[in-house]
Amino acid sequence: MTTPRKKKTSTPKKKKTGAAVKTGAAGRASKTKRKTAAAAKKTSRRKSSSTAATGTAASAKKTKKASGPGKKKPAKLWTRGQSGIHANGLFAAVDIPKGTRVIEYVGHRLTKQQGYERAMAWLEKTRGTDKGAVYVFEVNSRWDIDGNVPWNPARFINHSCRPNCEPRVIRGRIFIIARRNIKAGEELTYDYGYDLEHWEEHPCRCGAPNCIGYIVGREHRAKLRRILRKREAEARAAADSGK
Ligand SMILES: [Zn+2]
Numbered sequence: 001m002t003t004p005r006k007k008k009t010s011t012p013k014k015k016k017t018g019a020a021v022k023t024g025a026a027g028r029a030s031k032t033k034r035k036t037a038a039a040a041k042k043t044s045r046r047k048s049s050s051t052a053a054t055g056t057a058a059s060a061k062k063t064k065k066a067s068g069p070g071k072k073k074p075a076k077l078w079t080r081g082q083s084g085i086h087a088n089g090l091f092a093a094v095d096i097p098k099g100t101r102v103i104e105y106v107g108h109r110l111t112k113q114q115g116y117e118r119a120m121a122w123l124e125k126t127r128g129t130d131k132g133a134v135y136v137f138e139v140n141s142r143w144d145i146d147g148n149v150p151w152n153p154a155r156f157i158n159h160s161c162r163p164n165c166e167p168r169v170i171r172g173r174i175f176i177i178a179r180r181n182i183k184a185g186e187e188l189t190y191d192y193g194y195d196l197e198h199w200e201e202h203p204c205r206c207g208a209p210n211c212i213g214y215i216v217g218r219e220h221r222a223k224l225r226r227i228l229r230k231r232e233a234e235a236r237a238a239a240d241s242g243k
Helices: 025-042 058-067 113-127 219-243
Strands: 078-082 087-092 101-105 108-111 137-139 142-147 167-169 175-176
Touching: 025 167, 078 167, 137 167
Parallel strands: none
Antiparallel strands: 078 087, 101 175, 108 142, 137 142, 167 175
16 A cells, blocks of 8 residues: 555645745845735634635735735634643633634645755754754645744744644645634644654644554554554563563
8 A cells, every 4th residue: 555645735734844945144134025925914814613614804904904014914713822731832812712723833835855855854854852843834735834934933833633723725825723623722723633653753742632642643543552552462471482
């Protein structure tokens, strides 16, 4: 069987190996340039729960908002804070209804080749450290987004084995959507969707009752559970024979 990796175009996943180049002097200039683009983009944030709501009403709203460049962003649905899971996290600032686009995951758009190169560079750099942060997101079979940029607060959202949000690609952009009604103050989470390749390097501390202890996508958890059980049995057998 061939690997099904590329087929999943509707569900964006963080690349397990992914990541970002640290901000060198060279990277800085292009960064500021892109910042304004990203900021402008963000003003088009919509709350509609339905993906079909891309009609005239929505686009009218968009142009209206974009015409006020001096204005700050509309009331934020989220706030940043100290996470109980890992380092920083994002939290619901208000009650968020199911289906809401909570935040867009923005960053540099990369070709697959560029995404791969960044991922490899980052892997080299962080090998053996606890820097589990991965920022390269697969948008579809052609594009990735490198979200390790200061104007992408969505990069602080932690993984959970029982997440309250999920990423969704909508017309080539990635939005973090509420999977259920979220109460103000709850930490926002989604499934990073990592594959099984380097699962041991990404321990999970999400605290969910169904937490498997490592950050892997839901579809891989049954297999990982088998691996863990086998290991445990082997360890027990080794301990017994050692007595
Ligand atoms: Zn977990």
